[in-house]
Structure formats: C-alpha cells, structure tokens
Amino acid sequence: MSNAFKNAGEAGMPLLRVRGLTKMYHLGEDFWALRGVDIDIVEGELLSIIGQSGSGKSTLLNILGCLDRPTGGDYWLAGHHINKMSLNDLAAVRNQVLGFVFQSFHLLPRLTALENVMLPLGYDHLRKQPNMRAAAISALERTGLGDKVNNRPTQMSGGQQQRVAIARALVNKPSLLMADEPTGNLDSSTARDILDLFKELNRQGTTVMIITHDPNIAANTNRKIEIKDGLVIGDTKVEHPGVAA
Amino acid sequence: MTYWLLLKTAIQSIRLNWLRTLLTLLGIVIGVGSVIAMTAVGQGAQDTVVARIAAMGSNLLIVNSNTIRTGGVSFGRGSSASRSTLTITDVDFLRKSLSTASGLTPIVNATGQLIWGATNDSSSVNGVSVDYLDVRNRQIDTGAMFTEAEVQSRATVAVVGQTVVEELFGGQDPVGEQIRIGRVPFTVIGTLKASGSGFGGDNDDLVLVPYTTAQARLSGTQYVSQIWIKAVDKPSMTPLQDEITADLRNVHRLAESAEDDFTIRNQSDMINLVSQSTDTFTLLLGAIAGISLLVGGIGIMNMMLVAVTERTKEIGLRIAVGARGTDIMLQFLAESVMICVMGGLLGLVFGVGGAYVLQHFFDVNTSLSTNTMIISVGFAAFVGVAFGLYPAYRASKLDPIEALRYG
Numbered sequence: 001m002s003n004a005f006k007n008a009g010e011a012g013m014p015l016l017r018v019r020g021l022t023k024m025y026h027l028g029e030d031f032w033a034l035r036g037v038d039i040d041i042v043e044g045e046l047l048s049i050i051g052q053s054g055s056g057k058s059t060l061l062n063i064l065g066c067l068d069r070p071t072g073g074d075y076w077l078a079g080h081h082i083n084k085m086s087l088n089d090l091a092a093v094r095n096q097v098l099g100f101v102f103q104s105f106h107l108l109p110r111l112t113a114l115e116n117v118m119l120p121l122g123y124d125h126l127r128k129q130p131n132m133r134a135a136a137i138s139a140l141e142r143t144g145l146g147d148k149v150n151n152r153p154t155q156m157s158g159g160q161q162q163r164v165a166i167a168r169a170l171v172n173k174p175s176l177l178m179a180d181e182p183t184g185n186l187d188s189s190t191a192r193d194i195l196d197l198f199k200e201l202n203r204q205g206t207t208v209m210i211i212t213h214d215p216n217i218a219a220n221t222n223r224k225i226e227i228k229d230g231l232v233i234g235d236t237k238v239e240h241p242g243v244a245a
Numbered sequence: 246m247t248y249w250l251l252l253k254t255a256i257q258s259i260r261l262n263w264l265r266t267l268l269t270l271l272g273i274v275i276g277v278g279s280v281i282a283m284t285a286v287g288q289g290a291q292d293t294v295v296a297r298i299a300a301m302g303s304n305l306l307i308v309n310s311n312t313i314r315t316g317g318v319s320f321g322r323g324s325s326a327s328r329s330t331l332t333i334t335d336v337d338f339l340r341k342s343l344s345t346a347s348g349l350t351p352i353v354n355a356t357g358q359l360i361w362g363a364t365n366d367s368s369s370v371n372g373v374s375v376d377y378l379d380v381r382n383r384q385i386d387t388g389a390m391f392t393e394a395e396v397q398s399r400a401t402v403a404v405v406g407q408t409v410v411e412e413l414f415g416g417q418d419p420v421g422e423q424i425r426i427g428r429v430p431f432t433v434i435g436t437l438k439a440s441g442s443g444f445g446g447d448n449d450d451l452v453l454v455p456y457t458t459a460q461a462r463l464s465g466t467q468y469v470s471q472i473w474i475k476a477v478d479k480p481s482m483t484p485l486q487d488e489i490t491a492d493l494r495n496v497h498r499l500a501e502s503a504e505d506d507f508t509i510r511n512q513s514d515m516i517n518l519v520s521q522s523t524d525t526f527t528l529l530l531g532a533i534a535g536i537s538l539l540v541g542g543i544g545i546m547n548m549m550l551v552a553v554t555e556r557t558k559e560i561g562l563r564i565a566v567g568a569r570g571t572d573i574m575l576q577f578l579a580e581s582v583m584i585c586v587m588g589g590l591l592g593l594v595f596g597v598g599g600a601y602v603l604q605h606f607f608d609v610n611t612s613l614s615t616n617t618m619i620i621s622v623g624f625a626a627f628v629g630v631a632f633g634l635y636p637a638y639r640a641s642k643l644d645p646i647e648a649l650r651y652g
C-alpha cells in the first residue's frame with residue numbers, strides 16, 4: 001500500500017461516497033446493470049441495500065468491495081479516490097479497510113477456524129498486528145466462538161461457520177463490513193442470531209452494510225437503500241429497527 | 246505473505262493431496278535418481294580405466310613396432326618378435342641419447358614352457374632391463390631384481406610374478422629354486438609384489454629375465470617387441486616423444502618422405518582419450534536422465550493446473566481478503582518448487598542408494614560426484630519454477646468475482 005493511502009483522508013468526506021456510478025455488461029448487446037448510483041455512508045451506520053433479484057445489488061457490492069471497477073462515475077472510500085488506484089492498492093484497501101461476509105461463508109475446509117480467521121492477516125503487508133494468532137482469537141471471541149478456535153468448518157453448524165466468516169472479516173479491524181445475503185443459507189432463528197451479532201458489532205463502532213432481498217432483514221437496520229434496475233429508488237431511515245415490516 | 250506463511254500454506258496443500266503429489270513426484274524422483282546413479286556409473290567406469298592406465302607406471306611413452314607387410318600378409322605386432330622393426334641397436338642408441346628419460350626398458354617377448362621339478366606352467370616371459378621396476382611401477386616382494394652386471398653377462402636368472410608363485414611353486418617362496426624355460430635352466434632370484442589385473446590380463450602371470458639373456462638364449466634374435474620409456478615428469482613427455490621419433494628415424498635411416506615404422510603411445514594421451522570417451526558416455530546417460538526430469542516437470546505442471554482449477558474458489562476468497570496477484574502467484578510457485586525439491590531430495594536418496602547397491606552387490610565401480618548431486622537437485626527446483634510458472638500465472642489472473650461464484 002502506498003503512503004498516500006496510509007495517510008488517509010480528504011477532509012469533509014463521508015466514509016463512502018459514490019456519484020453517478022454505472023456498470024455495463026456486454027452480453028451480445030450492452031446491458032447497464034447500474035445506471036447512475038449516488039450513495040453516501042458515514043461512519044457508524046448500520047444500513048441495508050435491498051432490492052429484487054437482478055436489481056444490481058451484487059454488481060454494486062462488487063464495485064464497492066473493490067473487486068470490480070465501475071464503467072463510469074466516481075467512488076471514494078475512506079477519503080481515497082478508488083477509481084484511480086492501482087490493483088495492488090485495491091488489494092490493500094480490501095485487506096485494510098473492508099471486511100467481506102458472503103452468503104455461502106467461503107471458509108477453506110482444510111483450515112481450522114483460527115487459521116481461516118488468520119488468512120487476511122497474511123496479506124497485510126504493513127503487519128499491523130504482529131501477533132496474528134492473538135488477533136484472530138480475539139476476533140473469534142467477538143463473534144462468540146472463543147471455544148471453537150481449533151474446529152474445522154465441517155465440524156461446525158451453518159451459524160457457527162458464518163460467525164467464523166464474520167470474525168475473518170473483522171480481524172483486520174475494517175472501517176466497513178460488507179455482507180452479501182449473510183443469512184441466506186441459514187434458518188430463521190440462526191439468521192436472527194447473526195443479525196443480532198451485526199447489530200452488536202455496529203454498537204461497538206463498526207460500520208455495517210448488509211445486502212439483501214429480504215425486507216425483514218432490512219427492517220433490522222437503521223437505514224434502507226432500495227435499488228431497482230440499477231437505480232436507487234428509495235433511501236429511508238428506519239424508525240424502530242428490529243420491528244419486522 | 247511472509248516466506249514462512251508461504252511455506253506453511255504449501256505444506257498444507259501438499260498434505261491434503263499427498264498421494265497425488267507423491268505419484269506426480271515420481272517423475273522427478275526417477276529423473277534425479279537416475280542422473281545421480283548414471284553419472285556415478287559413468288564416472289566410476291572412467292576412474293577404473295584411468296586407474297589401470299596409471300597403474301602401468303607414470304609419464305610413460307611406449308614405442309611399438311609397426312606391422313610389416315610381406316607379400317600382402319600382415320603380421321600383428323608382437324605376433325612374432327622376428328618381424329619387429331625395433332632392435333637392440335635402437336635401445337642402446339636411445340639409452341645413450343635421451344636426456345629427459347628417467348628409465349628405459351626393452352620388452353623382448355619370449356615364450357617357453359616353465360618347468361620346475363615335476364610341475365610345469367605356461368606364462369609370458371619378458372626380457373627386460375633393470376629399469377623395468379621403476380618404469381612399470383612394480384616392487385620386489387622377496388629376493389632381488391637382477392643387476393646391470395647380470396644383464397651384461399647374460400645371466401640365466403629370473404624374477405617371477407605372484408601368479409607363477411601360486412601355479413608353478415604351489416605358493417611357497419621360489420627364491421633360489423632352479424627352473425627351466427624351454428630347455429634353458431634359470432635360477433629364480435626374486436618375486437614381484439602382486440599388481441592385479443590390468444590391460445591384456447593378469448599382470449602377475451609373468452616371468453622377467455635380462456633382455457640380453459632373452460635374446461641370446463630364448464628368442465635368438467636382435468629384435469625387441471616394445472620399448473618403454475619413462476619421462477622425468479609430465480611436461481617433458483611431448484619433447485621426449487619428439488626426440489625419440491627423431492632418433493629412431495635416424496637410426497632406421499628413414500627417408501624424409503617415409504612414414505614412421507614405429508608408433509609411440511603417450512600415457513597421458515591414453516588417459517585423455519579414455520576420459521573423453523567416458524565423458525561422452527556420462528553426458529549421454531545424464532541427458533537421458535535429464536529428459537525424464539523434464540517429463541517429470543510436465544507432470545508437475547499438469548498437477549498444478551488441476552490444483553489451480555480445484556482451488557478456484559479459494560483463490561477468489563484470498564483475493565477478496567486482500568491477496569495481490571503476486572501473492573497468489575508465489576503461493577502456487579512455492580508449492581510446485583517445494584514438490585520438485587522434495588522429489589529432488591528423494592531422488593538424491595534413491596540415486597545414492599542405487600549407486601551404493603551397484604557398487605556393493607553388483608561389482609560395478611561407481612563414483613558419486615557432489616557437483617552432480619547439487620546440480621540435479623538444483624535442476625529439480627528449477628523444473629519446479631519453470632513448470633509451476635504458467636499454472637501460478639493463471640491462478641494470479643483469475644477474476645475474483647467469477648472465482649467466488651465457481652463450483
């Protein structure tokens with residue numbers, strides 16, 4: 001990561017800002033999956049991005065997650081103009097600023113919970129946390145798995161596996177946690193536990209963004225951004241989070 | 246990633262697929278093992294031959310008579326002493342004229358049945374000078390060598406080799422015994438220390454008599470079969486050879502245009518010749534083994550390509566949590582290099598073991614070379630890099646979004 005990146009911040013910027021974000025796919029003919037998205041996210045928010053299947057949620061997440069580049073528009077994250085960054089700096093952003101939680105967990109089956117959580121630390125070229133083991137254990141403790149550090153994914157329930165994945169997302173102390181349908185593969189009571197965990201992490205200061213097609217989950221966040229056909233069609237504060245719509 | 250993490254990750258993936266890895270590794274194991282064993286055999290063969298040439302003596306020049314053609318019939322040299330172009334005149338001349346020779350002996354071949362009491366035996370009888378021991382690097386075991394005075398007086402004395410001691414005298418010390426060579430009685434005055442087999446068979450099945458006696462009493466001619474000359478040191482061999490050539494052409498009164506009627510063999514030329522031919526042989530063996538190393542490399546590449554495909558999702562996840570392209574590339578390179586180095590080390594064990602077995606159970610002389618070991622294990626590591634590069638590059642270029650969706 002460059003020093004410019006390390007010395008964060010253009011003054012007055014929110015944590016995340018996109019302006020006129022577009023994404024086009026070529027499928028025989030041009031297809032615009034995002035058609036000009038504007039979003040600001042400030043530190044400490046717990047928000048959801050909700051929309052029907054095919055509305056462009058995953059496309060948006062891939063771009064916000066620095067895994068893909070937009071066709072047009074601008075993106076600033078933690079004060080940095082992401083559009084202009086090199087591939088290596090984007091990797092550093094994913095490692096340092098972002099934490100990903102996936103619908104299907106994406107744990108490596110041959111590794112223990114601890115080793116899975118340690119994975120991002122290996123790509124931290126700044127060695128922010130010299131004691132990798134201790135950092136991973138404390139992340140696992142935050143997600144309530146302090147007693148399962150040596151279990152492998154196959155020895156754990158779906159909810160526990162997702163907690164390992166969340167611990168992995170937390171281990172580098174990210175500014176923004178991004179979750180794509182994090183409860184999609186879980187039964188409803190486990191899903192509620194995971195949601196509660198996200199709320200707790202948010203209370204402790206982590207900014208959390210959950211992408212979902214499920215209104216019940218969106219109703220548990222403080223802010224709801226609704227997208228349809230690649231456009232933001234609604235951005236509302238939730239009055240009493242936790243009350244199902 | 247740190248080197249330690251790279252190593253650990255490589256070990257983890259290898260352990261996960263240890264059987265597949267082991268099978269793929271066999272190509273490298275066989276490649277490295279055979280390079281080491283084969284070159285050990287080649288080098289061993291060379292050492293054996295060189296040792297035999299060296300055992301003849303050191304800094305030797307050997308003058309042979311060229312074949313004389315009479316009426317279209319060719320006589321091999323030594324087939325008949327009377328056909329030799331070399332005579333005692335040559336010997337006497339060379340002995341006086343050569344400045345840098347430290348020893349000179351004619352070889353007068355004589356044949357004759359050895360008879361001692363009621364036993365008899367056949368052996369080669371050589372008429373030689375007192376320099377013989379020094380020139381041929383031989384030592385007296387019991388008794389003594391004959392003296393210059395005995396040569397001058399054509400004494401009927403003989404020094405015998407260990408095979409003769411065994412076969413004619415039944416192993417007891419023959420010094421002082423009377424024997425007959427053909428019809429001529431000789432007194433045995435000494436025995437030679439054993440020297441083992443060399444070129445042309447048993448070096449110990451030998452009877453030495455003064456060359457004067459051999460000519461006068463056994464062969465009945467002035468001819469000698471060969472003249473062996475020892476140079477004082479290695480650098481003086483070539484000038485000495487030129488000097489001998491000039492002298493002999495002079496003594497033989499050869500016209501300017503005439504070819505030499507003798508041939509001089511140079512011991513260091515012989516060693517070079519043998520080294521060259523066995524070097525070629527070793528190179529050939531090494532090349533064949535090297536090819537199997539390459540084939541092993543292709544196997545590694547195949548396995549790594551499969552591994553990249555199998556781990557597509559893992560690669561996507563690693564990129565998502567912050568791995569750079571080079572991190573992914575190094576991860577797979579570390580794995581293929583590690584596999585190849587493991588194969589190389591296993592091959593080293595098998596190669597050295599193979600050479601040991603050949604040496605101790607099959608009587609094949611082998612000579613292990615540390616250089617070959619280092620080079621072949623190093624080459625295995627290189628194969629790991631060379632054949633791991635493309636799969637690693639493919640892994641590093643995966644699109645993380647596609648990769649995460651894979652499978």
Ligand SMILES: Nc1ncnc2c1ncn2[C@@H]1O[C@H](COP(=O)(O)OP(=O)(O)O)[C@@H](O)[C@H]1O
Nearest residue numbers: 025027033051052053054055056057058059060
């Ligand atoms: N790689 C791609 N190539 C072409 N079209 C794509 C690609 N990814 C997504 N799309 C299209 O873009 C639209 C939005 O997809 P996506 O972002 O996955 O929606 P969501 O996550 O909300 O279901 C869909 O119509 C989908 O078919």
Ligand SMILES: [Mg+2]
Nearest residue numbers: 054057058059
């Ligand atoms: Mg989606």
